[in-house]
Amino acid sequence: xxxxxxxxxxxxxxxxxxxxxxxxxxxxxxxxxxxxxxxxxxxxxxxxxxxxxxxxxxxxxxxxxxxxxxxxxxxxxxxxxxxxxxxxxxxxxxxxxxxxxxxxxxxxxxxxxxxxxxxxxxxxxxxxxxxxxxxxxxxxxxxxxxxxxxxxxxxxxxxxxxxxxxxxxxxxxxxxxxxxxxxxxxxxxxxxxxxxxxxxxxxxxxxxxxxxxxxxxxxxxxxxxxxxxxxxxxxxxxxxxxxxxxxxxxxxxxxxxxxxxxxxxxxxxxxxxxxxxxxxxxxxxxxxxxxxxxxxxxxxxxxxxxxxxxxxxxxxxxxxxxxxxxxxxxxxxxxxxxxxxxxxxxxxxxxxxxxxxxxxxxxxxxxxxxxxxxxxxxxxxxxxxxxxxxxxxxxxxxxxxxxxxxxxxxxxxxxxxxxxxxxxxxxxxxxxxxxxxxxxxxxxxxxxxxxxxxxxxxxxxxxxxxxxxxxxxxxxxxxxxxxxxxxxxxxxxxxxxxxxxxxxxxxxxxxxxxxxxxxxxxxxxxxxxxxxxxxxxxxxxxxxxxxxxxxxxxxxxxxxxxxxxxxxxxxxxxxxxxxxxxxxxxxxxxxxxxxxxxxxxxxxxxxxxxxxxxxxxxxxxxxxxxxxxxxxxxxxxxxxxxxxxxxxxxxxxxxxxxxxxxxxxxxxxxxxxxxxxxxxxxxxxxxxxxxxxxxxxxxxxxxxx
Numbered sequence: 209x210x211x212x213x214x215x216x217x218x219x220x221x222x223x224x225x226x227x228x229x230x231x232x233x234x235x236x237x238x239x240x241x242x243x244x245x246x247x248x249x250x251x252x253x254x255x256x257x258x259x260x261x262x263x264x265x266x267x268x269x270x271x272x273x274x275x276x277x278x279x280x281x282x283x284x285x286x287x288x289x290x291x292x293x294x295x296x297x298x299x300x301x302x303x304x305x306x307x308x309x310x311x312x313x314x315x316x317x318x319x320x321x322x323x324x325x326x327x328x329x330x331x332x333x334x335x336x337x338x339x340x341x342x343x344x345x346x347x348x349x350x351x352x353x354x355x356x357x358x359x360x361x362x363x364x365x366x367x368x369x370x371x372x373x374x375x376x377x378x379x380x381x382x383x384x385x386x387x388x389x390x391x392x393x394x395x396x397x398x399x400x401x402x403x404x405x406x407x408x409x410x411x412x413x414x415x416x417x418x419x420x421x422x423x424x425x426x427x428x429x430x431x432x433x434x435x436x437x438x439x440x441x442x443x444x445x446x447x448x449x450x451x452x453x454x455x456x457x458x459x460x461x462x463x464x465x466x467x468x469x470x471x472x473x474x475x476x477x478x479x480x481x482x483x484x485x486x487x488x489x490x491x492x493x494x495x496x497x498x499x500x501x502x503x504x505x506x507x508x509x510x511x512x513x514x515x516x517x518x519x520x521x522x523x524x525x526x527x528x529x530x531x532x533x534x535x536x537x538x539x540x541x542x543x544x545x546x547x548x549x550x551x552x553x554x555x556x557x558x559x560x561x562x563x564x565x566x567x568x569x570x571x572x573x574x575x576x577x578x579x580x581x582x583x584x585x586x587x588x589x590x591x592x593x594x595x596x597x598x599x600x601x602x603x604x605x606x607x608x609x610x611x612x613x614x615x616x617x618x619x620x621x622x623x624x625x626x627x628x629x630x631x632x633x634x635x636x637x638x639x640x641x642x643x644x645x646x647x648x649x650x651x652x653x654x655x656x657x658x659x660x661x662x663x664x665x666x667x668x669x670x671x672x673x674x675x676x677x678x679x680x681x682x683x684x685x686x687x688x689x690x691x692x693x694x695x696x697x698x699x700x701x702x703x704x705x706x707x708x709x710x711x712x713x714x715x716x717x718x719x720x721x722x723x724x725x726x727x728x729x730x731x732x733x734x735x736x737x738x739x740x741x742x743x744x745x746x747x748x749x750x751x752x753x754x755x756x757x758x759x760x761x762x763x764x765x766x767x768x769x770x771x772x773x774x775x776x777x778x779x780x781x782x783x784x785x786x787x788x789x790x791x792x793x794x795x796x797x798x799x800x801x802x803x804x805x806x807x808x809x810x811x812x813x814x815x816x817x818x819x820x821x822x823x824x825x826x827x828x829x830x831x832x833x834x835x836x837x838x839x840x841x842x843x844x845x846x847x848x849x850x851x852x853x854x855x856x857x858x859x860x861x862x863x864x865x866x867x868x869x870x871x872x873x874x875x876x877x878x879x880x881x882x883x884x885x886x887x888x889x890x891x892x893x894x895x896x897x898x899x900x901x902x903x904x905x906x907x908x909x910x911x912x913x
Contacts, residue, residue: 222362223306240543242504243392246328248408250290250381252501255412257294257379258421268293268421274396275382276429283429285393287329287384293421296338296379297347306364326353326363330385337375346372398425398436406444411527412500413445414480420445446525449483450580454528454572458562459552468549471562477530479576489523491515494573496544497529498537503544506566511574512584517616519584528573532564587616598623686906692735693900696722700808700846700892716807719892723805724791726751731793738899739803739842746801748793754825755785759794759834766831773829789822799838800826806845812889813856819843820873823885828877839875841887848891860889867894 217223242248251270258268273289297305305322325332332351337344348367357363386393402425406413413420423440426433454477457470492513496503513524536544546566547555578585591614598604598620608630614623648669652662698704699718707714720726724734728750736743749757757764765785769777777784791803802819806812819841830836853860853869860869868890875883 217366219366219368221366222357222360223364223366224360224362240324240327243390244404244408246324246383247288247290248501249322249324250288250383251405251409254290254292254294254379254381255409255421257292257296260295262295270421270423272401272423272425274398274401274425274427275384276427278430285386285390285396287382287386289380289382289428291378291380293376293378296377297334297336297349298338298340298345301338302336302347302349322351322363325351325383328387329383330354330387332384333382334379336379337372337377338379339377344372344375344377346370346375398427398438401425402438402440402444405440408502410445410482410525411480411495411497411502411529413440414448414482415500417442417445417447444488446482446484448480450481452479452481452576452580453477454479454576456564456568456572459549459565459568460562461552468552468565473562475530475532475564477528477532479573480527480529481577481580482525482527483522484525486518486521486523489525492517492523492525494526494528494577496533496546496569497527498533498544500529502527503533505543506546508566508570508573510577512578512581512588512616514613514615519587519616524577524581526573526577528569584616591616591618594620595623686903686909689737689903690907692722692738693896693903696738696892696896696899700896702808713807713809716805716810720750720790720805723803724748724750736791736793737902738895739844741902742795743793743801746793746795748791748801750791751788752792753786753788754822754829757792762834763831764826764834765829769829777829784825787822787825794836797834798836799840800836801840801842803842803844806843806847808846808892810845810847811852812843812845812848813852815843815845816853816857816860816889819887820875820885823875823883824877827875827880827883835880837875837881837883839883839885841885843887843889844892844895845889846892848889853889867891867897 240246251272254270258270261268269292271289271291273291275286275288276283277286295301322332330352331354334347334349334351336347338347339345347369350365350367351363352365353363357365405423405425420440420442424437425440426437428434455474456477458473458475459468460471461467462469492510492515494508494510496506496508510524510526513519517523533544536546538544546569547563548566552563552565595609595614599606599609604624604627608627612626612630614626618626648666652666653659656662695704696719699707699715699722702708702715704718707718717726722735723738724731724736728734729748729752731744731746731748734744734750747759755765789802790805791801793801793803795801800823802822804815804818806815819839823839823841826836826839848869850862850869857871859871859873861871862869868888870886870888873885873887875885877883
């Protein structure tokens with residue numbers, strides 16, 4: 209057969225270039241940073257080949273085959289095969305393939321895609337069956353950047369063109385052997401590639417939804433097909449939810465004002481919005497479209513939505529298209545260069561031709577999106593209001609919040625978690641500065657005449673590096689203590705409305721909840737400082753059954769109880785395992801603090817042995833690996849007469865200030881060594897007086913006594 213469009217083309221030989229140098233071209237046309245660019249170039253050519261058919265092909269198809277091989281103890285990616293039913297490499301198309309930057313196919317096609325294959329794979333084979341002059345031909349050739357090809361300034365090896373009347377029109381491209389290992393290809397599966405194809409060609413698929421070719425993807429291992437074929441179906445492609453025309457002005461540098469200004473010249477763009485089930489779309493995206501393909505190197509954020517936000521189970525995919533974006537396309541598909549205002553202002557040639565800036569795309573498209581979906585704007589406004597409330601309630605750092613991204617559906621708990629995590633990183637940096645100030649204290653001399661001035665200087669420096677948020681938090685902390693003290697006082701005086709309206713006395717419950725919320729397990733969030741400042745740092749629980757209590761995730765009571773022990777625990781009509789101490793704290797190994805609270809009018813003398821009984825049960829039945837033998841008990845009430853207490857138990861002694869009673873007692877057990885118990889009997893009012901004295905200096909500084 210004579211190849212009329214390519215005269216004198218020798219068979220089974222490299223096609224030498226005479227008017228260009230491929231080595232220089234391949235240096236200038238770098239391999240794309242996008243892992244699958246070589247595949248996208250091939251896939252796009254297949255789509256265009258099908259579109260180029262002079263007739264509508266009912267059986268149009270693209271079959272993609274991922275090729276893997278067993279290599280000793282692992283499976284390796286060897287390449288891909290792409291077969292399409294397009295027009296094929298007839299004389300005209302093959303001549304264009306051999307010509308660098310031949311854009312006669314269309315203004316949008318610059319003929320540079322094959323170089324991505326050259327940069328990525330060692331060899332790419334082509335077998336093309338095409339129709340010409342009412343006859344079917346088979347043309348075979350391959351691409352390679354082998355040393356031999358480089359030496360003779362060639363990249364295409366032409367094999368032959370022969371008649372093949374029994375064959376159907378189709379082209380098979382086989383890209384073989386990656387030049388460099390690539391995990392993206394190595395981990396590729398049919399399902400993953402389908403997902404990538406839908407994402408990359410979504411705009412194209414939506415545009416030509418009703419006349420797409422059948423697209424199948426499958427894997428081959430050692431030449432044998434695997435059972436993983438997937439099909440890109442029409443139902444995979446969503447319909448456009450809303451469309452909006454967007455007009456953008458060109459910008460030009462104004463030398464007089466030394467600033468960028470808009471000019472009257474405009475370009476029209478189309479914004480297509482897709483509302484897609486969140487199970488099918490993993491991220492909200494706003495993408496530019498050039499030549500019907502997604503632009504990979506430019507990302508424009510959606511201001512209303514973060515990437516993972518969902519609204520009523522949906523995410524949003526936005527495409528911006530227009531002839532302007534086709535015209536500025538670069539040599540590599542999916543690559544554009546659109547300057548930001550900062551880049552435009554700093555360019556060496558400020559007088560270059562007018563352009564449309566990336567900032568304008570971002571601003572105008574987001575404005576139009578908000579107009580199209582006011583319900584999302586409303587939802588975001590509600591979240592902003594909630595965030596403002598949390599900021600005021602918990603004194604959240606405004607600077608930290610401004611740097612964070614919150615999903616539109618973030619719960620209050622999630623918002624606080626993000627803020628606190630970010631704050632912790634800031635605190636780490638601040639701690640370094642604080643440490644320096646503290647280390648500098650070594651230079652302060654208390655015996656020097658200017659000691660007070662030097663100390664004050666260190667104080668000022670430390671105050672400066674402590675964030676304002678922390679200083680405000682400290683103020684809130686002290687103010688909270690003031691309110692708790694006042695509330696405690698009002699309960700003792702029975703001045704709360706709930707006490708006046710209650711049918712029965714609820715003093716004990718109120719006081720218990722003020723000190724340590726019933727059923728709680730976190731002393732750090734309690735007000736146990738009313739009793740002792742250290743208590744808030746211990747592990748513990750409030751109002752829990754003995755059998756349910758855990759320490760560091762381990763049960764306090766042993767799992768295996770003998771028959772005799774079980775009989776005792778349930779004797780005399782009691783179930784001693786379900787007894788509920790008011791408060792238990794565990795300051796360190798083998799030690800336990802037991803706190804019992806009584807109603808204001810309850811005679812405390814009647815309950816002097818209650819803590820002793822709890823201590824004995826814990827000593828006898830605690831696990832072998834956490835036996836507790838040292839106990840501290842606090843029996844707290846208001847109806848306490850020292851003489852009456854000593855009449856019930858003569859071992860109690862009055863403290864030197866006569867504001868509480870105490871005793872030391874042995875904790876008896878049947879099968880273990882005895883334990884020890886130090887116990888105090890003390891009034892609520894005494895605790896209140898002590899707590900006020902401890903906090904007086906702080907309250908005075910804030911002038912809130």
